[in-house]
Amino acid sequence: DTEVTQTPKHLVMGMTNKKSLKCEQHMGHRAMYWYKQKAKKPPELMFVYSYEKLSINESVPSRFSPECPNSSLLNLHLHALQPEDSALYLCASSHGFNQETQYFGPGTRLLVL
């Protein structure tokens, strides 16, 4: 089973709202990732967690706050977003971090009004 699940599937929020995206995997993977994808573009890496610790932050604005409560769960907390943050947010996981195959979830399509 190579399934990564994400909730919600769609999210509409105002610029003053606080919301969270959730990601879950039960493959025993120790690396988890958040990506942002604009239409018809490749995914852009935002954060990497390795063994539940943040190991990479690709200079993402502080209005995006990741959290890894345990080895199976990854959250992305959103606050005071801008309309240009509207995108597909993808979660991925891999067994380890170095050159390991990453498995992606279906994504959360976010619209910021």
Place this chain on the structure above:
Amino acid sequence: GDSVTQMEGPVTLSEEAFLTINCTYTATGYPSLFWYVQYPGEGLQLLLKATKADDKGSNKGFEATYRKETTSFHLEKGSVQVSDSAVYFCALSDRQNQGGKLIFGQGTELSVKP
């Protein structure tokens, strides 16, 4: 730094046509190479991968061979179907550079007509 270059799309083919999507890469180390596919409205799915030179990845009728001498990983399928319509991303992961992050090409949109 490492990079991946894919042929530009969109690519439009008739059903049962032969497909080639070109992918070349630049890497200082010995990367693993991947093809991901993204169907409309969905996330990325791993299509196939190769971890060393001359390896051939294959899945669902798609194939790609890791060619170190030409730094290429071209995707091929002998007979495409309408259901293959999607965006295809070539990617690499290089432990010696980029710390193992996935580096993506720009994506190639494929449209298959009945």
